[in-house]
Amino acid sequence: MTTTMSTRPAFETARPTSKLEVMKQNLFKQKRQISLERAKLYTASYQQTVGQPTIIRRAKATAYIMDHVEISIRPEELLCGNRTVRPRSGILSPEMDPYWIMQEIDTIGTRPQDQFEFTTADRQYYRENLLPYWSGQSMKDFINAKITPEVKAAEDDLVIKLNQTDKGQGHIIMDFPAILQRGVGTYVTTLTAKQAAHPDNDFYTAALIVFKAMQRHFDRYATLAQTMAADESLPTYRRIELTEMAAMNHRLTTAKPQSFYEALQLLWMTSIVGQYESNASSLSLGRMDQYLYPFYQASQQAGVPADFTWEVLGDFYLKTDDVVLLRSAESAKCFAGFPTGYTVALGGLDKYGQYAVNELSNKMLDLYQEIQLPQPNLSVRINEQIPRRFLNKTCETIRLGTGIPMLFNDEVCVPGFLSKGVSLDDARDYAVVGCVETTIPGKTYGLHDIALFNLMRIMELAMQDLRDEPAVTYDQLRQHILDKIDDYVKIVTAGSDIVDLGHREFAPIPFLSSLVADCIDNGQDVTAGGARYNFSGVQGIGEPNLADSLYAVKKLVFENHEMSFKALVDQLNADFAGDNGEKLRQHLIHDFDKYGNDNAELDMECAKIFRHYALELGKYKNIRGGEFNAGAYTVSAHIPLGEDVGATPDGRHAHDQLADGGLSPMVGRDHLGPTAVLKSVSKIDNTLAVNGSLLNVKFSPNTLKGDNGIRKFADFLMAFTQLKIRHVQFNVQSRETLIDAQQHPENYAGLVVRVAGYSAFFVDLNKRIQDDIIRRAEHVL
Amino acid sequence: MPADKGLIFNIQRYSIHDGPGIRTIVFFQGCPLRCPWCSNPESQGAVRPMTWTKNGKTETISYWATVDEILDEIEKDEVFYRTSGGGVTLSGGECLVQYDFAATLLREVKALGINTAIETTGAMPLKAIKKVLPYTDYVMFDLKIMNPILAKRVIGDDVGQVKASFEAALATPTAQVTPRVPLIPGYTTKPENLQQIADYVHEVGIHEIHILPFHQYGSQKYEYLKRNYTMKYTPLLTPTEVDNIHQFFTDQKITAIVSGLE
Numbered sequence A: 001m002t003t004t005m006s007t008r009p010a011f012e013t014a015r016p017t018s019k020l021e022v023m024k025q026n027l028f029k030q031k032r033q034i035s036l037e038r039a040k041l042y043t044a045s046y047q048q049t050v051g052q053p054t055i056i057r058r059a060k061a062t063a064y065i066m067d068h069v070e071i072s073i074r075p076e077e078l079l080c081g082n083r084t085v086r087p088r089s090g091i092l093s094p095e096m097d098p099y100w101i102m103q104e105i106d107t108i109g110t111r112p113q114d115q116f117e118f119t120t121a122d123r124q125y126y127r128e129n130l131l132p133y134w135s136g137q138s139m140k141d142f143i144n145a146k147i148t149p150e151v152k153a154a155e156d157d158l159v160i161k162l163n164q165t166d167k168g169q170g171h172i173i174m175d176f177p178a179i180l181q182r183g184v185g186t187y188v189t190t191l192t193a194k195q196a197a198h199p200d201n202d203f204y205t206a207a208l209i210v211f212k213a214m215q216r217h218f219d220r221y222a223t224l225a226q227t228m229a230a231d232e233s234l235p236t237y238r239r240i241e242l243t244e245m246a247a248m249n250h251r252l253t254t255a256k257p258q259s260f261y262e263a264l265q266l267l268w269m270t271s272i273v274g275q276y277e278s279n280a281s282s283l284s285l286g287r288m289d290q291y292l293y294p295f296y297q298a299s300q301q302a303g304v305p306a307d308f309t310w311e312v313l314g315d316f317y318l319k320t321d322d323v324v325l326l327r328s329a330e331s332a333k334c335f336a337g338f339p340t341g342y343t344v345a346l347g348g349l350d351k352y353g354q355y356a357v358n359e360l361s362n363k364m365l366d367l368y369q370e371i372q373l374p375q376p377n378l379s380v381r382i383n384e385q386i387p388r389r390f391l392n393k394t395c396e397t398i399r400l401g402t403g404i405p406m407l408f409n410d411e412v413c414v415p416g417f418l419s420k421g422v423s424l425d426d427a428r429d430y431a432v433v434g435c436v437e438t439t440i441p442g443k444t445y446g447l448h449d450i451a452l453f454n455l456m457r458i459m460e461l462a463m464q465d466l467r468d469e470p471a472v473t474y475d476q477l478r479q480h481i482l483d484k485i486d487d488y489v490k491i492v493t494a495g496s497d498i499v500d501l502g503h504r505e506f507a508p509i510p511f512l513s514s515l516v517a518d519c520i521d522n523g524q525d526v527t528a529g530g531a532r533y534n535f536s537g538v539q540g541i542g543e544p545n546l547a548d549s550l551y552a553v554k555k556l557v558f559e560n561h562e563m564s565f566k567a568l569v570d571q572l573n574a575d576f577a578g579d580n581g582e583k584l585r586q587h588l589i590h591d592f593d594k595y596g597n598d599n600a601e602l603d604m605e606c607a608k609i610f611r612h613y614a615l616e617l618g619k620y621k622n623i624r625g626g627e628f629n630a631g632a633y634t635v636s637a638h639i640p641l642g643e644d645v646g647a648t649p650d651g652r653h654a655h656d657q658l659a660d661g662g663l664s665p666m667v668g669r670d671h672l673g674p675t676a677v678l679k680s681v682s683k684i685d686n687t688l689a690v691n692g693s694l695l696n697v698k699f700s701p702n703t704l705k706g707d708n709g710i711r712k713f714a715d716f717l718m719a720f721t722q723l724k725i726r727h728v729q730f731n732v733q734s735r736e737t738l739i740d741a742q743q744h745p746e747n748y749a750g751l752v753v754r755v756a757g758y759s760a761f762f763v764d765l766n767k768r769i770q771d772d773i774i775r776r777a778e779h780v781l
Numbered sequence B: 001m002p003a004d005k006g007l008i009f010n011i012q013r014y015s016i017h018d019g020p021g022i023r024t025i026v027f028f029q030g031c032p033l034r035c036p037w038c039s040n041p042e043s044q045g046a047v048r049p050m051t052w053t054k055n056g057k058t059e060t061i062s063y064w065a066t067v068d069e070i071l072d073e074i075e076k077d078e079v080f081y082r083t084s085g086g087g088v089t090l091s092g093g094e095c096l097v098q099y100d101f102a103a104t105l106l107r108e109v110k111a112l113g114i115n116t117a118i119e120t121t122g123a124m125p126l127k128a129i130k131k132v133l134p135y136t137d138y139v140m141f142d143l144k145i146m147n148p149i150l151a152k153r154v155i156g157d158d159v160g161q162v163k164a165s166f167e168a169a170l171a172t173p174t175a176q177v178t179p180r181v182p183l184i185p186g187y188t189t190k191p192e193n194l195q196q197i198a199d200y201v202h203e204v205g206i207h208e209i210h211i212l213p214f215h216q217y218g219s220q221k222y223e224y225l226k227r228n229y230t231m232k233y234t235p236l237l238t239p240t241e242v243d244n245i246h247q248f249f250t251d252q253k254i255t256a257i258v259s260g261l262e
């Protein structure tokens, strides 16, 4: 067992005026590095547990990590729990997929997106020890062996993409209110009793192993804090803090938290244990302002100084930026800039159907204004009852230009969940998971990011199929697209089920499951179907391009008879080559209306196809008995998925990006301003996008200037609410600022921008994504 | 001129810098004046369809539309007017040139409970504005050159008519009136002119005006119209110049609010 002491320059004896500033700077001092520590510990444990059931082996490996991982308390920290000693390290989980890192082992330090240092010694260790051990027995191997020829063909057709085949499933919100109300001790007692009553239930045994390890992990921090507190070279204030941390961490091994400080400590430790177990994206935080408020009030009443509360919450914010996710180059293209997914939903509805906002909701936005880092990714739930004061604060925060918070519309999300059999109380309690997906916190295993479904690619294939059909009609084309959607929906659900099964067989998560209703009652892991709600979410991608393309074909070929269908397909296959090709392309871009300009005929075409897709998907049940839900978002996948699609009738060149976000108009094609954009988006029945949708709207700072700007922005958001659009996020940056940042990244290290569904550092993004952000229509007036 | 139609050259949504709330602006063709700084030169002259040449293509930029057709466009942003207290603004050109049509349109919009506004220079016989005032919630009234001789010579304006129209607006209790002064270097910003504006504003008992600094947003349009734009090289006012004008009005006990495009 190793520990690291915090080091502090001897001259610094007074408590720094801004602890948060010190901690923030420490976070970014060193380059990001890959740490093999977890992989080594996990493997060491696995070697000792051969022959035991997977869920037990997993639990023991997680426990082993918690008992042996190097721990640290960094300077000024008030909360314990660092996943790695070195901040922002990338963690490998070769038990899921040992192969992808091999393909990138020499490029990961220099790849265009999200580089990590990988030391020579570690690379060698990986090649010689970890790779050989896990080859042939990882989850990836299992999934690859199960993939059917049909699914493989659909992947090769570039229509579907299965996600989470190389890492934990993630996209879960644990029942934080429950563990905060009960404390770790209660879980240990409950699981002990359950295990005694059901000795052959491996889930209970496994869960108990991890919870007991969590207790020991708390105590390791208590001991470390105690040891550090004894260091006489530390200033007195720090030694007092460390002594208090030691006592608190020891207390939390069993007791339930009494104060806001203790609640945040337990919340963070729970989250970190979940990370050790899953190594996954998006173990999101849920409705923090709601479940922490009783603790916040208790601390206030007990006379805890407000600035201490502020610092502890600030420390919590910074810790969420410490955890970054190591993704493959392909995945990093889709999810650029470390969207780890510590997403928080503020406001919303309480169980009485009233708007739920409190002092903590406001404080959390205030604190964001001070810290301004990409995580936690704050969102605000909006509905017709939102009080103006809170809405104004939301608008002021958005005006900072970092894209935080994003907005989720209760008027859409709640009915969406009701339509999927979720109870009214649960639906009102929804929160945001991942980037823009919604879930019922503490009750759902939703596989919210299981697959991508390229609708634009389907249209392209449909057009190829009909190229030689002499008397092809528009209705025939449309019908053929719908038929193909049906075929591929069937396949994507089958493919998703294979991945689902892979996680069941290889990656049960007993700790996390114990914090999802009703796994403890059912005695089942979430991967085995123990959760109350069991969705799978498949993202339909390219709706805006599909709508623009269909409309252009309809007018050009079938109404104006300007050219034959075949001739058009040939032009597309040639990617508009030659002068005539370019002329046609310009004609297609400029002379046919586009989605985003409030053209009902065109928008409804988009709406009908999306509805067809969503309803078709909803017909399928996954292996846990839950429904498949449609999403309409790309995060940043519109760039790689665009690479998969040839030239399209909307005038888009082959391999160019698709429309960003999901429901945003194609870049540069909307020209009537943001009200028209919202109107177009509202034509699509957003309620059907139960899994999530994404709309980017870019404003120039001028639009939001002054009190008047805020008032009109708030009014605009109320209209958004009434238009029943599910999600919106804003990028408030002048073009000039961004171009300058691209040219002089050194001056803009702290510039946070909204990529899609999350915010990242602009300078952390590759040039193509930067260009994309710069190009997006800026609504100036 | 079709009796039941108006000649329109643009309908612009999401206007948030002029008038209450989020607004849609309907631009009316036709203007009796010829301001050298005009940023909508395509609107000048009689009410007749106008063409220009853009990227080598000749386009007709104005079109006849019925009240219902315009209402269809207006209604698209109805939800935004409702949440913001915004509505519809008639602009131009000079919307009062087609005053009968303007009045009908305003009446219909107002009947829907949507806020109505006009932007006008008052450069029409008094009966024109009188026709629309009963249906207008908000009047943005431009005061430009106040010396009658200069006004006639430079922009073809009849100051007497302007004042009569302005005072008619002020006398309408249901209409809120904001005088606006475009700050045009070499024209409206001359000290004598500013003094005349201040004096007049005092005379009619008003203490607040909007000042709109000169901009060059319309210069491209002169090229499309193949017309010479005499103010092409006129520099924008510096912040200090705007401040000085602001200070001038403050000294005259008039609150001047800087507005317009930025």
Ligand code: SF4
Pocket: B031, B032, B033, B034, B035, B037, B038, B039, B040, B041, B043, B044, B092, B093, B094, B121
């Ligand atoms: S009154 Fe307005 S539209 Fe008419 S010429 Fe002058 S600036 Fe142009």
